[in-house]
Amino acid sequence: MGMRSTAQAFVARVTAVSSAGDLDDALRAITLDMGFQYYALSHHVDIIAAGGKAIRVHNYPDRWADYYDANALGVSDPVHRASHVTSVGFRWSHIPQMIPLTACDRKVLLLGSDQGIGDGYTIPANVPGEARGSCSFANEAGRPMPDRMLPLAQLTGAFAFEAARRLWSVRQFELEPAQTLTDRQRDCALWAARGKSDWETSRILGLSEETVARHIRQGCERYGVNKRTLLLIRALFDGTLTFTDIFRR
Template sequence: MRRRPKPVCLMGMCNALARFIEFVAGANSPADLADILSEITAGMGYDYFALTHHVDLQAAPGSTIRVHNYPARWVEYFDRNGLAAADPIHRASQQTAVAFAWQDVPEMISLTPQDRCILALAVDHGIGGGCTIPAHVPGEVTGSCSFATATGQTLPPGNLALAQLVGGFAFEGARRIWRVRTPGRNERPRLTDRQRDCLIWAARGKSDWEISRILEISEETVAQHIKQACERYGVQKRTSLMIHALFDGTISFADIARR
């Protein structure tokens, strides 16, 4: 087993993190971000990084984020078998908003035989242990930033908090770069205040007549507001409208629960 360099001192790591944040803010391309991530990854004591949306990138080329330095053989196998949605690490990231070590995944989700096979294959392809920082952005597919050691290497001790900071800033940097590369991708429908009010009351189970009494407008006006909101989202059913509006943050579960 080759010897891993000793971790840098806390002050040195803080300086490196400050430089990392500054460089990420100035990155203009995926290649720039990859170079910056390579440096900070090594400084934290890891060998690999992978920043990605949890979707099949072959089915949505160019519009989804992925920056990594994983072994090419593993990436080819991962993509060829469409593992983005099945990956147990990706699924575990749905259960938390903070960084987690891969060794804790069995406590976060129930692992199937296929899950165990995927994890074993990753080790066979050179990916050892690691940690993942989830990225949950309203209106977007979920993603994450992971840091991993090569197979056979020991994990750097006690740096989940640092990984959380690095992964969070890195993912935001990637989102900024991809917005420039794909303009208009993140544009969301905008509802008027009245459309939003009507939608919230409809989500609370109120009929158009009940909403009209609450908002002191006509029943026909309520129906028109909701119809126009559906048109802005490109949907026909109110249920679909509610789901889309919840997903992109236009309304929240707290709005619905509040009486």
């Protein structure tokens, strides 16, 4: 089967799944066909705290998965953090060039290797307003990366995560409803993110200082938070504001 036919077959298989078990079976077979041993498709959250509501399908060794969950590495995993700074798949060996690694990060990567997880390839799945996620394929330490299969891994991982989003929605994974700021609330939040005080923002926008404060307060209310810092984080998270807006790059 040629590469194009293989890609079409992989995508068709993950797109057709109707249950988490089907997705697990599909990923298990496709992973082996691509020359990998392990796969992990998940949201980047504390899986235990999520109580089964977060996307999670994998075949990692049990001992490593138990350690990973017990230490809530879904949030701090350097592989996950690296996936937040790119829009395409990447090899784990390239992570030191993507994000600064702490001593703890290096320990996590070493522990994974000790438990049989070597180099891997991760495909980001970042949807504004939802928990970030990814699909990874990996091999045991010392086993070569199937380089020619990486384009297939990119394509399969993206479609597999989209299938998982559909399945977990059916399973009533409750995402918080999207909020919408008014134009003025967004303007005020933007200038606050740029470090301006309410008074400075009022001069820039031609409003009173009290009006700026009210817009910020009402923006907080829309997101159900009580601090402007959290307002800005939520607005960045769902795409209402972007880093480009803030830094004007």
